[in-house]
Amino acid sequence: MSTKTLRWLGILFPVLFWASVIALRTYLAPYTTAVLEATIEVLLVAGAGALFSNWVATRFERHDAEIDQRVQQTEAxxxxxxxxxAEVDLSQVLQRVVDLSRQLSQARYAAxxxxxxxxxxxxxxxxxGVTPEERGTMGDPPQGHGLLGAILTERRPMRVDVIQNDPRSAGFPANHPPMKTLLGVSLISKGQILGNxxxxxxFDSTGSGPLPFTEQDQNVVEMFAAHASVAIENARLYQQNQQIAIMQxxxxxxxxxxxxxxxxxYAMGLLLDDAHHRADAEPALAKARIGQTVQGLNEVIRDIRAYIMGLRPQRFQGRSLAEGMDELARTFSANAGMTVDLAVDAKAAARATTHQAVELLHITQEALANIQKHANADLVHVTFVRTGGRLCLAIDDNGKGFDVFRAAASSQGHGLRNMQERVRALDGELEIESESSKGTRIMLSLPVAPRPIVNKPAAPEPAPAALVACVDTPTAHTPAENQ
Ligand SMILES: Nc1ncnc2c1ncn2[C@@H]1O[C@H](COP(=O)(O)OP(=O)(O)OP(=O)(O)O)[C@@H](O)[C@H]1O
Ligand SMILES: [Mg+2]
Known part of the structure; x- marks a missing residue:
């Protein structure tokens, strides 16, 4: 029912009621009510009804308008x-927060x-709400004095009807647009204020100057601030993740x-060095070494091209673990003046995934290169077995050994660190044991990956064995055995 109908009914019902009373009175006691008297009574009742119904209708209208405004603000x-x-970029999110809060509160300016x-x-x-040119003429951004500082220290929303009259106001700097009414709300995330x-x-549609902000405005902006805080926090996390991804x-x-x-x-250098030494006495072998170097250099060029294209390096790609180990053992035995004894369990090697195989070959290569460069060893054992739910690799040399802790703390090299990183990324464990003049042992174990295609229910994998189980395998060699 519209309030117009309500107003009319508010007059009509009392008038009809009073007219019935007069009719009844006239019927029961004829000639006691004069026509003029009855007319005055009806007019009085009509007037009172009109006043009352207007009061009720006006209250209804105000209430309706308030509900309308709330619905609109909630929708906004x-x-x-x-x-x-829709935004994840931090600077865009911050700008959107300011623009949307201005729209929402119908403010002329927002910051x-x-x-x-x-x-x-x-x-x-x-x-x-301020053009870049206006912003340019205003000088440095505010430092948080005056009312802006008060919001920071008081840590609660603030509504001010006339900024200039507020004792906390420090006035506006030169070229600042005049402002009168203020609403300040904090953005809080996990109990910490992100900003204000x-x-x-x-904005006042009648054009009679800015309006004070209402409690309802404050409620809506506070609700928006809660959303804005989450969006800012998300954008910050997204930015951090991007940075971490770039670093990784x-x-x-x-x-x-x-x-x-x-x-x-480095290996190429050794080959050329070898060729140089054999050039006079064994020219055919020296030639072969140079041929190997050229082939190796071509592989390096392929690798660099792959890096530039953001692909994984070609080295070891497409080779099985057993083939790769074989190749490494042969290369180092031939060029590095040491015997590399290989004991790779073929069944265990077949259980390594392609990714695990490539990483294990990189680790073995680095371990052998370290032995060649630093250990002064003549015998190396490379053992690969499966123990329970883990694949275990052990590389032992009979060289001079080194101080593992000191190397970890002070070495400028990258080899051991990369080894550690590769094992960690594969969910594995790495241990290095070394004893002066006895040799070094590098041991690592990785979880066996589940088989990709399973037609019948597979027997459950044994619980992952501790690293020590790998170390104690009968095929593993201890440095003492190598003496
Ligand atoms: N098998 C080993 N025998 C003796 N010393 C070793 C052995 N492996 C590593 N080291 C010592 O540990 C140090 C660190 O090795 P790492 O591989 O991290 O660096 P690097 O070989 O010196 O340099 P890069 O690997 O970056 O070329 C080496 O400098 C060496 O002193
Ligand atoms: Mg190294």
Missing amino acids: LRQAALALT LGVLDADGGHIEQFITS LYLTDK ERERFGMNLHDGVIQSI
Whole structure:
């Protein structure tokens, strides 16, 4: 029912009622009520009815208008919160928060003061409603004095009807647009203030100057601030993840460059050195070495091309673990003046995934290169077995040994660190034992990956054995055995 109908009914019902009373009275006691008297009575009742129904209808209208406004603001809030989820870039999110809060509160100007990590100072000041030129003439962003500082220290929402009259106000700097009314709300995430939203001069459609912000405006902006805090926190996390991903990519690049290209070039150097020494006495062998070097250099060029294209290095790709181990043992035995004794369990090697195989070959290559460069060993045992649910690799040399802790703390090299990183990424465990003038043992174990295609229910894998189980395998060699 419309309020217009309500107004008419508010007059009509009392009048009809009073007219019936007069009719009844006239019927029961004829000639006691004069026509003039009855007319006055009806008019009085009509007037009272009109006043009352108007009062009720006006209250209804006000209430309706309030509900309408709330519905509109809630819808605007929903839209604003939705719009925030569309962005992940931090600077875009911050700008959107300011623009949307201005729209939502119908403010002429809005600003967001983003706080530094300590939460004590404004680190970034993002505005809306001010043109870049106007912003340029205003000088440095505010430092958080006056009312902006008061919001920071009081840590609760603030509504000010006349900024200039507030004792906490420090006045505006030169070229600052005049502002009168203010609503300030904090953005809080996990109990920490991320920043403050400052909204000024609520727009007035009648043009009679800015309106004060209402409690309802404050409620809506506070609700929006909660959404905005989540969006800002998400955007920050996204940015951090991007940075971590870039760092990991760089690390991976460096690791592959070290273990792939640098080691290959080092091996090439040794081949050429060998060729140089044999050039006079064994020219045919020296020629063969040079041929091997050229082939190796071509492989290095292929590797570098693969890195540039962001692909994984070619080294060891497409080779099975057993083939790769064989190749490494032959190369190092032939060129490094040491015997590499290989004991690879073919069944265990077949259980390594392609990725595990490539990583294990990189690790073995680095371990052999280290023995060649630093150990002064003449015998190396490489053992690969499966123990329970783990694949175990052990590389023993009978060289001079080294101080593992000191090397980890002070070495400029990348080899051992890369080894550790590769094992960690494969969910494995690595241990290095070394004893002066006895030799070094590198042991690692990786979980056996489940078979990809299973037609019948597989027998459950035994519980992962501890690393020590690998170490104690009968095929593993201890440095003492190597003496
Ligand atoms: N089998 C080993 N025998 C003796 N010393 C070793 C052995 N393996 C490593 N080391 C010592 O540990 C140090 C660190 O090795 P790492 O592979 O990290 O670096 P690097 O070989 O010196 O340099 P890079 O690998 O970057 O070319 C070596 O400098 C060496 O002193
Ligand atoms: Mg090394």
